[in-house]
Amino acid sequence: MASKDSIVALSSGRLPAGVAVVRISGPKTRFVVETIAAGGVKERHATLRKLTASDGSVIDHGLVLFFAGPASFTGEDVAEFHVHGGRAVAAKLLEAITAFDDIRHAEPGEFTRRAFLNGKLDLVETEALADLVSAETEAQRRFAVRNAEGVQSDLYAGWRRRLIHARAMIEAEIDFAEEDDVPGSVSDAVWSDVATMIVEIERHIRGFKAAEIIRDGFEVVILGAPNAGKSSLFNALAKREAAIVTDEPGTTRDLLEVALDLNGMRVRVVDTAGLREAVGKVETIGIERARAKAGGADLVLLLEDMTGPLPVGEIPAGVPLLKLGTKADLGAGQPNGYDLLISSKDGTGLTALLDVIGSRAAQAIGDAGDILPSRLRHVELLNEAKGFLARARSGVSPELRAEDLRLAADRIGKIVGAVDVEDLLDVIFSQFCIGK
Incomplete structure (x- = not known):
């Protein structure tokens, strides 16, 4: 999802400091690098360059790194300027960059937002990055790193895949019962797995208290x-x-x-x-x-x-x-x-x-290896999904039960921000050769 504007921001925190890092992302990134750094730089290599303003005056001498999209944090062209960490140096560099057309100062969290919109991160990983930045203790750091690496997302993705498969089996029985290559009855296996999943979700939800203690602290x-x-x-x-x-x-x-x-x-x-x-x-x-x-x-x-x-x-x-x-x-x-x-x-x-x-x-x-829900919104969506699963198990109409499975999968998909209605068709056609 390409953006018209390029964005720039100081990414290294409060000044003065030993080094200031100014990051830019968007379609104008390469042009900015080639103009301010007087020529192109090798991708993914730190290059020492003289950085100049539009009037030819020297801003500073610093390192320049360029990451071509989509192989970058945001999925767009990204560059970083590592300069001396004085307030005047950073201010002058930001002024020189925003002087170009279609380049503006980034809004809070906008680099990460672009990473999500471009499929580089899901919502859970995005939240984990925020936790990592704000981590003050070793337990908080470990918790954030595990989630940033995708362990929590993998758990939710696994549940969602199982629900999509379950719904595909139920709908296959409804719509294609007369096809020779469609199994005669898959209901027992489907509803057994749904019951197992309810237990797994309940156990996961119970871990939220431990996650709260990690993030907010043990209160004495x-x-x-x-x-x-x-x-x-x-x-x-x-x-x-x-x-x-x-x-x-x-x-x-x-x-x-x-x-x-x-x-x-x-x-x-x-x-x-x-x-x-x-x-x-x-x-x-x-x-x-x-x-x-x-x-x-x-x-x-x-x-x-x-x-x-x-x-x-x-x-x-x-x-x-x-x-x-x-x-x-x-x-x-x-x-x-x-x-x-x-x-x-x-x-x-x-x-x-x-x-x-x-x-x-x-x-x-508890156990440092446990996968825990890291946000209240995760728990709320999981509780909704569990409710739909319970209703699906006790239902009578196959069509309504299949719809409850869809709603449950939708709620879990909302946790990571990935809800794709085409997934169900992929499962049906890949497993049952329908339309041969």
Whole structure:
């Protein structure tokens, strides 16, 4: 799908930097390279050239790479200029390139959009590239790389092929039952595979929680009575004064959050208001938010001051919980009844606590080899597909059951952005020699 306009953008991030990379894609790419770099360059080879503006002035000396379409990232002619990373250098080069007719600055994500439109990427791989760019932890990087390499797309493509084949078999029985080379009955095999696929899709959907934890982080909420040491622990984990710590009860009124990287996994730690019978409207709101946040947490740390335990009321049920005895540096308290004894002041138990949190996060993510749905839209479309499959299995009319199979395949095709109505005919004619 060729575009009339060529697009250009700085692709290397914030300046100043050691090197700035300016990328251009579109039909004018070769002309720009030959003009600014004073001649052609060998494809897929870095060539050092003097880069000049239209008035002959030198912009910079830099490397030029040219990738002829369709063998390029976008499927169009693409070039990269690697120049010194000063703001003025990059600005002048961009100005010189956009001075040509039919060349404009790229919109956000437009290079990747062209790659998708030209069939270089599907939607899942496009989303994986976005995840790879934004990855902050090793787990996020691994997850994005696997999806960018197509493992998730291959899974969906396999399900779609099986559904297209199933529908082809059902429709062949309906339309070509009298042909000698059409099998007499394929229904049992078709509906057995559909039942298997429903189970596979359900299992895959259940993995979305793990994918959310990889992308958004394992959420740990700190709960406890006022002055139980919540903010002190929060600051100790953050390794900075992120929360105000005083002897005055009710200092923390709102939710505070910090992100940690534990063994390559993102962990979000949330400090909350002290749980007690509130003395004011603002503190009451903070306590309500604390309880609500804890209800959706992946792990709750319930802190109790061993020098003077105070009641905290009802704790959300069904949430994984660690009970921590605080202020262990004061020598008070016994390990009985607590999962860990900690002191934010001298560091007692903090390493063990981080180890436990990291272990819980790893368990929540599960097997690194699992293929997981990486977006809520995937789950929504898969649930729709599963519904159509269930209806097809329980249906009576062969025509309506075949239509439900088509709708299911359509929903799975929408995940990767590849819905081709001609696929069904290809299957029928290749397998049954109809029209001989």
